[in-house]
Structure formats: C-alpha cells, structure tokens
Amino acid sequence: MTHDLDQALALLSAGELVGIPTETVYGLAADAAQPLAVAKIFAAKGRPNDHPVIVHIAGKEQLSDWATDIPEAAWQLCDAFWPGPLTLILKKQAQVSHAVTGGQDTVGLRAPAHPITHELLKRFGGGLAAPSANQFGHVSPTTAQHVRDEFSPEVLSLILDGGACDVGVESTIVSLVGPKPVLLRPGGVPRAAIEAVLGQTIEHQKSTSTANIRVSGLLDSHYAPRTTLLTGTQAQIEAEAIRRSGQKLAIVHTLALTQNISAQSVVMPDNANDYAQVIYATLRDLDQQGLDAILLVLPQGEAAWLAVHDRLGRAAHQKLGD
Ligand code: TXA
Ligand code: MG
Numbered sequence: 602m603t604h605d606l607d608q609a610l611a612l613l614s615a616g617e618l619v620g621i622p623t624e625t626v627y628g629l630a631a632d633a634a635q636p637l638a639v640a641k642i643f644a645a646k647g648r649p650n651d652h653p654v655i656v657h658i659a660g661k662e663q664l665s666d667w668a669t670d671i672p673e674a675a676w677q678l679c680d681a682f683w684p685g686p687l688t689l690i691l692k693k694q695a696q697v698s699h700a701v702t703g704g705q706d707t708v709g710l711r712a713p714a715h716p717i718t719h720e721l722l723k724r725f726g727g728g729l730a731a732p733s734a735n736q737f738g739h740v741s742p743t744t745a746q747h748v749r750d751e752f753s754p755e756v757l758s759l760i761l762d763g764g765a766c767d768v769g770v771e772s773t774i775v776s777l778v779g780p781k782p783v784l785l786r787p788g789g790v791p792r793a794a795i796e797a798v799l800g801q802t803i804e805h806q807k808s809t810s811t812a813n814i815r816v817s818g819l820l821d822s823h824y825a826p827r828t829t830l831l832t833g834t835q836a837q838i839e840a841e842a843i844r845r846s847g848q849k850l851a852i853v854h855t856l857a858l859t860q861n862i863s864a865q866s867v868v869m870p871d872n873a874n875d876y877a878q879v880i881y882a883t884l885r886d887l888d889q890q891g892l893d894a895i896l897l898v899l900p901q902g903e904a905a906w907l908a909v910h911d912r913l914g915r916a917a918h919q920k921l922g923d
Contacts, residue, residue: 605761606721612759613638613725618645620734620748621657621721622763623713625686625771625789626741626881627748628657628731629757633667636700639730643700645756648737653703655688655772657729659722660712667708667728669694674799675777681798684714686768686789690776701730707778717763733771734760740826740888740916743769743881750885769878770908775803787907805907824881824916826888828895832913833921835859835898841921848893853883855900864896873905880909884916 609619616638621630631638633656643650656667661679664671668691675689693708702708733741734748742748745762773788784792784805796802831841842850842862850864855871870876887895900906
C-alpha cells in the first residue's frame with residue numbers, strides 16, 4: 602500500500618486522476634490546485650462544468666487554506682464529525698479555482714475518515730477535488746471494482762483499493778454561508794447529530810425544479826441504475842409485480858412478501874445504516890442481470906432513513922402512485 606500511495610501522490614502531482622476510497626463512496630480525485638487536472642474529472646464523468654466538486658482535506662488544520670470568514674459553527678462541526686462523512690459549504694478563499702467551485706463564491710470541504718485516503722491527504726498536504734467515481738447520473742461506487750466498471754484504465758490508471766465503503770451513501774452537506782445553517786443533502790452524519798452540536802434545528806433545503814440547479818447531487822434524476830427502477834409501498838410493489846407477470850423482475854424489500862410472486866427476491870437489512878451500506882452495490886448487481894425492472898419497496902421509517910429515502914427518490918424512474 603505504501604507503494605500505491607507513492608504512485609498516487611506522483612500521479613496527482615502530475616495532474617492525473619486517482620480513484621480513492623472514502624468511508625461514504627469512492628471518489629475520483631485530482632489535485633484541487635490544478636484546474637486542468639480538475640477539468641479531467643468533468644471530462645471523465647461527463648459532468649457539466651458548472652457543477653462544483655468537494656475538496657477533500659486531511660483535517661481542520663487545512664480549512665483556512667480553502668475557506669474564509671469561517672463561522673464558529675464550522676469549527677464546532679469539524680471537532681464533532683471530522684474526519685467523517687460531513688461536507689461543509691463555506692465562503693471560498695480567493696485562489697480556489699472556478700474549476701472546483703463551478704464559478705460560485707463558495708467551496709465544499711470534507712475530511713474523509715478512510716485510513717488510506719486520510720494518509721494520502723496528510724502526505725499530499727493540499728486538497729483533492731473528488732466527486733463520486735461514477736459516470737454522471739449513475740449509481741455511486743462503493744467498491745474498487747465498481748470504479749473499474751465505470752472508467753477505462755486509460756482514463757483512470759490507479760484506483761486505491763480500500764475495500765467496501767462503511768457508510769455506503771454520500772456525505773451530509775451543510776451550508777454555513779447563509780444567515781442560518783442549511784442541510785443541502787442528507788447523508789452519513791444524521792441531521793439530529795448536527796442539530797445537537799449546533800444547538801439549533803436546521804432546515805432541509807430540498808430541490809424542486811432543475812432550473813438553476815448547479816448542485817448535481819440535488820438533481821432529481823441521479824444515482825440511477827440503467828434498468829427501470831420502480832419504488833412504492835409493499836402493496837403497490839406486489840400489485841405491480843403481478844401486473845408484470847411474465848417479465849424478468851427483482852423485488853427489493855425488507856419485510857416478507859405477502860403474495861406468491863415469481864420474481865427474484867432481494868431481502869435488505871431493516872436497519873437504516875446497514876441498508877445504506879449495501880443499497881448501491883445491490884442496485885449495481887441487479888443492473889447487470891438484464892432485468893425488465895427492479896421493483897423496490899420503500900423502507901418504512903423516519904429520521905434514520907433520511908439519506909436512504911433521498912437517494913432512492915432520485916434513483917427511481919417512477920414512484921408508484923405518483
Ligand atoms: O461522500 C461524498 O461526499 C463523496 C465522497 C467521494 O467524498 N463525494 C460526493 O461528491 O458525493 P459529488 O460531487 O458526487 O457530490 C458532491 C455534492 C454535489 O451535489 C455538489 O454539487 C455539491 O456537493 N457541492 C460541492 N461544492 C459545493 C458548493 N460550493 N456549493 C453547493 N454544493 C456544492
Ligand atoms: Mg455523485
């Protein structure tokens with residue numbers, strides 16, 4: 602692994618891309634200080650240029666290299682959750698390039714907890730711009746093999762293999778640039794934990810239309826498998842499966858099915874954290890099987906399921922009943 606880290610550092614300094622493990626999902630990393638290197642991320646992903654990318658740093662010691670006018674709340678959140686699955690949106694330092702911020706005057710910063718990437722960042726010293734290592738709009742990768750499946754070796758010659766991601770869904774994003782903290786994306790750190798540290802409730806700003814949105818993770822259609830994915834209640838899904846009898850189907854669910862349905866049954870964990878850890882890998886596996894449709898019973902639950910519900914809402918081609 603030391604050898605791989607040396608090679609990763611050499612590639613990053615040379616302006617090349619490297620696949621990196623994080624505790625949330627794998628990232629497609631480039632030196633955030635080299636706009637031409639960052640541009641390669643957008644080209645590889647097929648992602649529009651005006652979407653900002655998160656800058657990954659080793660820890661809060663680097664925060665002021667990238668952000669300015671840092672409020673007390675940012676330091677409190679770093680102390681509580683870094684390294685970990687929390688991204689902070691802060692006012693950017695003047696030298697942070699448009700390639701990273703998508704032309705905005707803010708920057709997203711996160712210190713990932715995965716030991717390999719933490720070590721890489723400590724040795725690198727700078728920041729690594731890294732979105733999730735998937736083609737634009739596709740399911741995020743949670744293993745090194747998923748990343749290999751997304752990019753050819755000519756585009757991405759090195760992927761650091763850190764095993765399967767622990768958290769399985771992306772970081773929580775909190776904006777601290779307005780008058781009040783705002784939750785932009787639910788994720789690995791629960792909203793209630795953030796509210797407890799800040800001593801106030803935070804509003805969840807949900808995207809409604811795609812007009813003017815430059816935050817790609819907030820686009821309505823995102824994180825999607827290529828096979829048609831339908832979501833609904835258990836009753837809706839069972840009825841849909843019966844309606845589609847004769848088709849090649851998979852049903853993804855947590856509770857026992859009540860009817861005898863001829864479809865592949867994929868039983869998911871009934872705990873939100875365990876469910877999050879495997880959902881992307883499950884969708885990717887099913888996507889390989891030439892199914893006519895994936896039917897998914899939306900798991901029941903409230904706060905603990907916020908990130909899972911958010912991702913399933915964006916991944917689904919249709920929510921039954923809507
Ligand atoms: O867990 C994660 O956050 C993973 C791992 C690799 O760290 N990264 C990730 O990156 O999910 P990406 O690019 O797929 O999603 C990052 C989200 C996008 O919705 C992006 O637009 C938003 O963060 N973002 C980045 N900088 C921003 C900014 N200055 N203002 C608002 N949103 C920002
Ligand atoms: Mg992404």
